[in-house]
Amino acid sequence: MATDQTQAPVAAGAAGGLSLGSVELSPFQAVSLFFDQAADHVGVSDEVREVLRTPYRELKVQVPVRMDDGRRQLFTGYRVQHNGARGPYKGGVRYHPAADLDEVRALAALMTWKTALVDIPFGGAKGGVQCDPSAMSDAEKEKLTRRFTQMISYVLGENRDIPAPDVNTDAQTMAWMMDAYSSRYGYTPAIVTGKPVELGGSYGRDAATGRGVVYCLEDAARDRGVDLQGATVAIQGFGNVGSWVARLIGSLGCRVVAVSDVRGGCYRGDGLDVQAVYDTVREGGSVVDAAGVEQISNAELLELDVDVLVPAALDRVITDRNADRVQARLVMEAANHPVTPVADAVLHSRGVTVVPDILANAGGVTVSYFEWAQNIQQYRWDEDRVNGELRKTMSRAWANTHARAVVDAIPLRLAAFAIAVERVERAAHLRGYV
Numbered sequence: 001m002a003t004d005q006t007q008a009p010v011a012a013g014a015a016g017g018l019s020l021g022s023v024e025l026s027p028f029q030a031v032s033l034f035f036d037q038a039a040d041h042v043g044v045s046d047e048v049r050e051v052l053r054t055p056y057r058e059l060k061v062q063v064p065v066r067m068d069d070g071r072r073q074l075f076t077g078y079r080v081q082h083n084g085a086r087g088p089y090k091g092g093v094r095y096h097p098a099a100d101l102d103e104v105r106a107l108a109a110l111m112t113w114k115t116a117l118v119d120i121p122f123g124g125a126k127g128g129v130q131c132d133p134s135a136m137s138d139a140e141k142e143k144l145t146r147r148f149t150q151m152i153s154y155v156l157g158e159n160r161d162i163p164a165p166d167v168n169t170d171a172q173t174m175a176w177m178m179d180a181y182s183s184r185y186g187y188t189p190a191i192v193t194g195k196p197v198e199l200g201g202s203y204g205r206d207a208a209t210g211r212g213v214v215y216c217l218e219d220a221a222r223d224r225g226v227d228l229q230g231a232t233v234a235i236q237g238f239g240n241v242g243s244w245v246a247r248l249i250g251s252l253g254c255r256v257v258a259v260s261d262v263r264g265g266c267y268r269g270d271g272l273d274v275q276a277v278y279d280t281v282r283e284g285g286s287v288v289d290a291a292g293v294e295q296i297s298n299a300e301l302l303e304l305d306v307d308v309l310v311p312a313a314l315d316r317v318i319t320d321r322n323a324d325r326v327q328a329r330l331v332m333e334a335a336n337h338p339v340t341p342v343a344d345a346v347l348h349s350r351g352v353t354v355v356p357d358i359l360a361n362a363g364g365v366t367v368s369y370f371e372w373a374q375n376i377q378q379y380r381w382d383e384d385r386v387n388g389e390l391r392k393t394m395s396r397a398w399a400n401t402h403a404r405a406v407v408d409a410i411p412l413r414l415a416a417f418a419i420a421v422e423r424v425e426r427a428a429h430l431r432g433y434v
């Protein structure tokens with residue numbers, strides 16, 4: 001993965017937006033650039049944009065954990081609350097060695113713009129713990145999760161800040177978070193979303209991000225003139241999001257020819273047996289262990305001659321180094337911030353349609369909102385209702401974004417950010433923040 005980008009010392013807040021130059025930006029600089037471009041487009045004043053760009057609260061905590069071998073190890077955790085003008089802060093928690101403050105800040109800001117774009121009543125937040133969960137036992141992960149939750153609990157609340165799963169965290173992690181919070185503040189299922197169904201989780205939440213990507217792809221392909229019958233698809237990442245996209249995308253008539261995970265990728269020109277790859281991974285293997293496939297690297301996957309490319313792993317994988325070699329006509333940003341600003345400009349100039357993360361992967365937070373609403377009302381929806389409401393939300397967000405892009409003659413990302421920035425600015429203004 002491209003985590004060795006030059007971290008350009010660009011001052012967020014420079015008049016007229018950030019200078020692009022030829023260097024790539026840090027995650028928060030990049031998200032700030034996308035924000036500034038939208039703020040320019042919709043005409044947000046300098047003093048208001050300072051408020052909207054800057055995170056409201058950043059909490060850094062030390063998380064000591066007694067490891068299985070008796071050693072005490074100290075981890076660093078973060079919770080960044082970016083903007084709460086439109087509702088309680090909302091965003092996932094990531095466990096990853098690269099989860100630092102800049103990355104968590106960027107992901108928190110993306111949540112502000114995402115929740116606004118799909119018009120659900122939340123603000124934006126994100127959490128992260130710098131750790132390598134692949135080298136930790138379940139008992140160590142449980143201790144880490146409980147201690148981290150305890151450390152950040154005073155900024156959480158079902159009407160204040162509601163975490164969810166992200167990279168290397170899942171329904172079990174959310175169960176531990178809920179239990180740690182509830183043991184201190186009383187039974188509070190609405191404190192996290194993405195919980196197991198047995199603990200008040202929503203039907204359909206596990207698949208929601210991937211399902212939302214597929215719904216959005218169907219709308220985008222129709223309006224952008226891409227025929228999906230027999231279209232080839234490559235998916236980077238085969239975790240929660242990537243594996244659900246792979247399992248659901250066949251319903252559109254597409255053929256998944258390549259998938260990958262942290263160990264590498266697998267390819268089969270006439271189409272992978274996605275269920276067989278999924279079974280291999282579920283039994284503890286990697287996609288590279290699947291039978292009857294050709295092994296490829298993650299870098300090769302991104303440059304395959306396919307119709308649709310779905311980055312669904314980590315950030316900054318399409319950069320100034322490989323953007324000119326991406327052959328797909330449509331890029332669905334299932335991951336957060338997979339395309340850097342320089343790469344975004346290259347893809348746009350080459351006529352590649354990029355459906356931005358704050359739209360493409362918004363299905364997860366949308367069903368998290370449905371889960372939260374079910375918890376607050378103590379009333380469970382069936383899965384058909386969840387998926388039907390998700391479909392409506394995703395299609396409405398796509399239609400608004402596409403229409404704005406056409407009317408203003410701008411790329412989809414700028415259109416998506418413009419709609420989101422207008423909504424957050426309006427809410428902040430009505431509440432008297434700006």
Ligand code: NAD
Nearest residue numbers: 001166167168209237238239240241261262313335336364
């Ligand atoms: P996950 O932990 O379930 O899966 C991550 C996948 O990426 C795994 O297959 C892993 O092997 C692979 N991966 C990790 N490092 C890699 C590397 N260096 N090269 C190639 N592959 C690598 O995570 P997830 O929940 O599926 O999240 C994936 C992306 O989607 C992230 O960007 C996340 O922020 C975004 N996202 C997730 C959700 C959600 O509901 N889970 C919602 C919106 C956006």
